[in-house]
Amino acid sequence: MAVIQKLRDKYAKLTGGIIVVALLGFIFMDLGRGGGSQSTTVGKVNGEKIDMTEYNDRITQQENQYQQQSQGQQLSADQQAQLRDQVWQQMVAEKVMGDMNSKLGVTITEAELNNYLTGPNPDPLVRQQFTNPKTGVFNPQEVSVAIQQIKNDPNQKQAWDNFMNNIKERHFNQKVSSLLTGALYVPEFVVNNQVQSMTEVVNAQSVNIPYSSIADKDADVNDKDINNYIQAHKAAFAVPKTTRNIDYVSFDVIPSSEDSAMVLNALDTLKNSFATTNDVEGFINHNGQNAMPPQYYTAQQLKPLPNSTELMSAAPNQVVGPFYDGNGFDLARILEKKSLPDSVRSRHILVFVKQGDKQILSDSVAKSRIDSAVAALNAGVSFDTVAARYSDDQNSRTGGNEGQTFTLAQKQSLAGAYGDDFTNFIFDGATGQSKLLKVETENYTAYNYVQIMHQSAPVEAVKIAFLSRELIVNSKTNTNIYNKATQFAAEIATSNGKKTFDQVASENGLKTTQAGGIDQNSHYVNNLGSASDLVKWAYDKNTKIGDVSPVFSVNSKFVIARLEAIQPKGLLQINDQNRAMLKALVMKEKKAKVILDKYKSIPASLAALSQQAQQPINNLDSIRFAQSFVPGLGNELKVVGYAFNPDFKLNTVSPAIAGSEGVYFISVTGKGKTALPPQASTGMLKQRLIMSLKQAAGQSIMNSMIENADVKDMRSNIY
Numbered sequence: 001m002a003v004i005q006k007l008r009d010k011y012a013k014l015t016g017g018i019i020v021v022a023l024l025g026f027i028f029m030d031l032g033r034g035g036g037s038q039s040t041t042v043g044k045v046n047g048e049k050i051d052m053t054e055y056n057d058r059i060t061q062q063e064n065q066y067q068q069q070s071q072g073q074q075l076s077a078d079q080q081a082q083l084r085d086q087v088w089q090q091m092v093a094e095k096v097m098g099d100m101n102s103k104l105g106v107t108i109t110e111a112e113l114n115n116y117l118t119g120p121n122p123d124p125l126v127r128q129q130f131t132n133p134k135t136g137v138f139n140p141q142e143v144s145v146a147i148q149q150i151k152n153d154p155n156q157k158q159a160w161d162n163f164m165n166n167i168k169e170r171h172f173n174q175k176v177s178s179l180l181t182g183a184l185y186v187p188e189f190v191v192n193n194q195v196q197s198m199t200e201v202v203n204a205q206s207v208n209i210p211y212s213s214i215a216d217k218d219a220d221v222n223d224k225d226i227n228n229y230i231q232a233h234k235a236a237f238a239v240p241k242t243t244r245n246i247d248y249v250s251f252d253v254i255p256s257s258e259d260s261a262m263v264l265n266a267l268d269t270l271k272n273s274f275a276t277t278n279d280v281e282g283f284i285n286h287n288g289q290n291a292m293p294p295q296y297y298t299a300q301q302l303k304p305l306p307n308s309t310e311l312m313s314a315a316p317n318q319v320v321g322p323f324y325d326g327n328g329f330d331l332a333r334i335l336e337k338k339s340l341p342d343s344v345r346s347r348h349i350l351v352f353v354k355q356g357d358k359q360i361l362s363d364s365v366a367k368s369r370i371d372s373a374v375a376a377l378n379a380g381v382s383f384d385t386v387a388a389r390y391s392d393d394q395n396s397r398t399g400g401n402e403g404q405t406f407t408l409a410q411k412q413s414l415a416g417a418y419g420d421d422f423t424n425f426i427f428d429g430a431t432g433q434s435k436l437l438k439v440e441t442e443n444y445t446a447y448n449y450v451q452i453m454h455q456s457a458p459v460e461a462v463k464i465a466f467l468s469r470e471l472i473v474n475s476k477t478n479t480n481i482y483n484k485a486t487q488f489a490a491e492i493a494t495s496n497g498k499k500t501f502d503q504v505a506s507e508n509g510l511k512t513t514q515a516g517g518i519d520q521n522s523h524y525v526n527n528l529g530s531a532s533d534l535v536k537w538a539y540d541k542n543t544k545i546g547d548v549s550p551v552f553s554v555n556s557k558f559v560i561a562r563l564e565a566i567q568p569k570g571l572l573q574i575n576d577q578n579r580a581m582l583k584a585l586v587m588k589e590k591k592a593k594v595i596l597d598k599y600k601s602i603p604a605s606l607a608a609l610s611q612q613a614q615q616p617i618n619n620l621d622s623i624r625f626a627q628s629f630v631p632g633l634g635n636e637l638k639v640v641g642y643a644f645n646p647d648f649k650l651n652t653v654s655p656a657i658a659g660s661e662g663v664y665f666i667s668v669t670g671k672g673k674t675a676l677p678p679q680a681s682t683g684m685l686k687q688r689l690i691m692s693l694k695q696a697a698g699q700s701i702m703n704s705m706i707e708n709a710d711v712k713d714m715r716s717n718i719y
Contacts, residue, residue, distance in 0.1 A: 043088070044712040045095035052718060058087045061162060077555060078529035085522050088715065096705045097173050106175050108168050116167055118143050123167050180701055181694040191686045195676065197625035202643045203670040204620040206633060207609050209599075210662035211591040219590035221583045223574055229586045230571055237572040240707075244538040245516040245577050248528075248561035249505050250554075251485045256477045263329050263469045267322040270467065274331055275319040280465045287467060289328075294335055294465035295412035298342070302462075312462055328470040336463040340408055341455035346426045347383060347403030349373045350393040353445040360392075370447040374436065383451070392446070403453045408461060416441065422448060431455050485551045485558035492548050501548065501562040514564070514577050521715040529555050532719070538563055539716070592658040599663075602653055606667050609653070620666075639664045 040052040062083050066075060075083065100106075116123040118140040122130075130146070131138045150156045230237045270287055277283045284291045302308035307323050314320050314334045321331040351370045352360040361369065373390040377383060387396045395404060406414055408427065415423040419439040429435070434451045473481075492504050505512045515526045520539045523532040531554045537543055538561070549561040565575030574582060603609040610617050618632045625644045629635050636659040642648060643666060650668055657664045676682070 040718055042713075042715045042718055043092070044710070044714070045092055046099055046710050048095055048099070050091055050095070055087065055091065055715075057162075058091065059084055062087060076529075078524075081522065081524045081530035084715075084719075085524065088521075088713070092706060092709075092711055093702060094169055096709050097169075097176060097702070100176055100705065104176065104179065106172055106179075108171055108175075112171070113164070113168070116171065117147065123171075125167060125170075177698040177701075181697050184690070184693055184697055186686055186689045186693060191682060191689065194626075194685055194689065195682060198680065199674050199676060200625060200644065201672045201674060202620075202623045202668055203672075204623060204643050204666050204668045205606055206618045206620055206639065206664050206666040207606050207613060207615050208618065208633075208659075208662045208664050209595050209613050209615055211588055211595075213615075213662075214591040214594050216587065218594055219587050221586045221590065223579075225586050225590070226574055226579070226582045229582070229589065234571060239567055239569055239572055242520070242569050243516070243567045244518040244520075244535075244563065245514070245565040245567065245575055246518065246525075246534075246538055246561040247501060247512050247514055247564050247576075248549075248559050249488065249510045249512055250528075250557040250559045251481050251488075253473050253478060253481050253553075253556045253558060255471050255473050256480075259474050259477055260329075260471060262474065263471055264322050267329055267331050267467070267469060271319055271322075271331055274333055274467055275317060280333065280335065284465060284467050289468055289470050291468075292466060293412055293415075294463055296338075296340060296408055296461040296463050298408065298459050298461055301409055311464065312460070314462075324471075325468070328468055328472075330469075331467040333465045333467070334462060335465055338461060338463075339458035340427050340461045341457070342459045343405055343407045343456045344426045344452065345403050345405045345454040346450055346452050347387070348393070348396055348422075348448050348450045349387050349391040350396060350439075351390065351447045352392045353447070355444045366447055370436065370449055374449055377449075403451075408459070418448065422450060425450060426452055427455075482551065482558055485560060489548060489551060489560050516565075516577050517567075521713045523719070525554075528557070528559065531555075531559070534559060534561060536716075537561075589658075592663055595663040596656050596658065599656055599665075602655055603665065604653070606653060606665060609665055633664075634661060636660055636664065639666060642666065643668055 041049045042052045042055050043050040063075060063080075066079075066083075067073060115121070117126055122138065122140075122143075126143070127138050130143045147160075150160050274280075274283060274287075281291075281293060297311075299308065299312050302311050305311065305323070305325060307320060310320055311332055311334070316334050316336060319331055319333045322329040323332075349370065351366045351373070353363050353366045354360060360366070369390060373386050376386045376390075391397045406426070411423050411427060414426075419437065419441055421437045422439060425433075425435050425437070429452050431452055431454055434449065437448045437450060439446050439448045488504065488508060488510070491508075492499065492501060495504070499507075502512050513527055515528065518525055518535055518538060520535065523530055523535045525531045525534060528534070531552065534549065534552045534554060537549050537552070543549075543563055545563050545566060547563050549559075549563075552559045552561070564577060565573070567573055567575070572578070599609070599613075603612070606617050609615075620630055620633055620643075623630055623640060623643055625640065627640065628637065630640060633639060638657050638659050642654055642657055648654065648668060650670070652667060654664075654666045657666070676685075
């Protein structure tokens with residue numbers, strides 16, 4: 001069903017909101033989670049509690065926003081785990097900034113708030129949500145009316161308060177950021193140094209004695225060497241919080257050939273009945289999965305399917321398939337073929353009788369109102385004037401004269417929003433025709449006066465009913481895969497330490513994967529995604545290094561893990577996952593010492609050194625200090641820095657310079673100067689430096705404040 005559903009999602013989304021009575025009504029969700037249970041603390045920031053209810057409400061709000069933006073698509077377990085972490089980080093930042101705002105006395109006045117809502121420069125979020133999607137116009141008067149309606153609606157009060165709190169929070173932060181960045185400036189010497197780094201050029205030669213020229217055995221590294229290196233570079237190896245490292249093997253839970261055969265056999269059994277039934281939709285709903293109503297498709301829409309040509313050429317009432325669609329198997333019954341416009345532009349005036357269970361107008365009053373609108377149009381009043389006065393659809397009220405354009409692929413979605421009569425009329429009718437319709441959908445009852453403004457050239461379309469069955473893992477297949485996982489775990493357990501985790505994995509043709517930096521409160525494991533039970537096991541007080549886990553079900557996999565390391569807060573500790581990386585760093589330093597000891601005295605010339613070391617002389621032309629990469633040299637910042645040392649004399653040989661890939665000796669053969677590019681005047685450079693400094697400062701200050709705050713993440717106690 002995956003490809004077919006994508007066809008629906010891709011082509012059937014309507015442009016803009018359909019039937020928007022209150023401009024903001026559709027963006028607010030009921031964020032409350034009921035229950036009279038006692039509040040539970042999920043964390044503290046500088047002693048201030050973060051309540052579980054508030055945390056959950058924020059997560060719900062983010063989930064609702066995602067679903068709204070993705071046309072109702074549900075978040076995956078991985079996305080939910082990432083979203084929970086993002087919400088936590090946001091709330092920590094807000095608490096930290098709130099503390100600073102209080103100390104600085106920063107406030108947002110009522111006049112400022114009103115300006116953010118309906119002023120000449122509204123808040124971007126307000127402008128985004130209140131701008132008419134069809135006309136692109138932001139009308140402060142209409143916004144004021146809509147806001148008042150929302151405030152008067154008790155069902156939307158909490159959502160509105162959350163919306164306003166979000167705006168206040170951001171403007172608080174902007175004010176504090178302005179206070180802090182306003183104190184920043186760029187001294188003239190910094191600008192001058194920048195100009196110098198862009199205009200001064202150096203020509204040089206170098207001899208590189210690469211670290212690879214020293215055998216590894218001549219620079220042997222043990223754990224003591226690594227620990228000494230970590231101690232000497234504490235800032236680089238500081239670990240801010242406790243984490244866990246694991247190794248794991250996984251068994252993919254995927255359908256077997258038997259599972260495929262079961263689905264195919266089931267569809268084959270239904271094929272004849274599907275071809276002859278008179279109740280196609282009922283048959284699909286009863287016998288299919290993820291049922292979709294029949295709709296029209298063009299050849300372009302069907303292209304992703306493997307048998308698109310067959311579907312377009314099949315005769316009415318012929319059943320095509322079963323065929324695989326990427327996620328399951330389908331039967332497709334061809335219901336009808338016809339030429340239809342690929343797109344239609346129409347306009348309408350809508351008068352509600354009911355919205356949901358809420359009575360808006362009596363049927364007679366609504367009919368009288370729509371009749372008055374039609375009479376005004378017949379008397380020559382412009383459509384946009386009549387729509388602005390009579391229509392309950394915000395789109396037609398503010399952009400009625402232009403209308404809306406709908407594609408053939410949206411036909412089914414339109415039927416759900418405006419009713420079958422509306423959809424059939426605008427696609428089957430002709431340009432210039434008008435019709436008064438009585439619309440009854442699941443969401444509302446209304447009278448709708450519709451005009452067809454334009455129809456594009458007709459295309460061949462096929463109305464298809466898809467009967468779909470997902471290809472899933474049945475219980476037998478699932479048990480077989482689970483048994484393989486348990487056998488692996490049992491083999492390790494019965495070896496009594498004679499075989500390592502990696503050995504058993506290798507003997508069974510399984511790949512061992514490493515996952516490090518596992519946070520107790522995140523439940524997110526690299527390469528696996530959301531794995532809360534696995535994380536809880538890794539942090540259980542009874543789990544020791546080297547222990548092997550039970551079998552966990554994680555995102556369509558069965559996983560068995562070994563606790564490889566426990567990394568406490570403080571300095572990085574050596575483990576199997578980081579040893580190779582640390583060893584390479586220390587070995588590079590040791591090899592540099594071997595080379596430096598061999599060439600203690602500065603050679604008389606690069607030519608003599610080249611002959612002695614059996615390494616070539618490299619020409620380095622037109623080096624600029626601002627360059628990070630130099631052809632013939634690579635990314636060797638120390639070497640570039642030494643080339644611009646004002647005390648380094650021309651045509652002399654430098655001391656040995658330990659770089660990233662080897663030890664370098666250089667000789668500067670010439671220096672020169674070039675002009676600044678036309679687009680990089682001194683004044684522009686200064687402005688650019690100031691802008692860059694201020695842009696980076698806000699986030700840097702925030703990060704520093706969070707690092708220095710007393711943050712206690714206690715989510716693992718609850719979730």
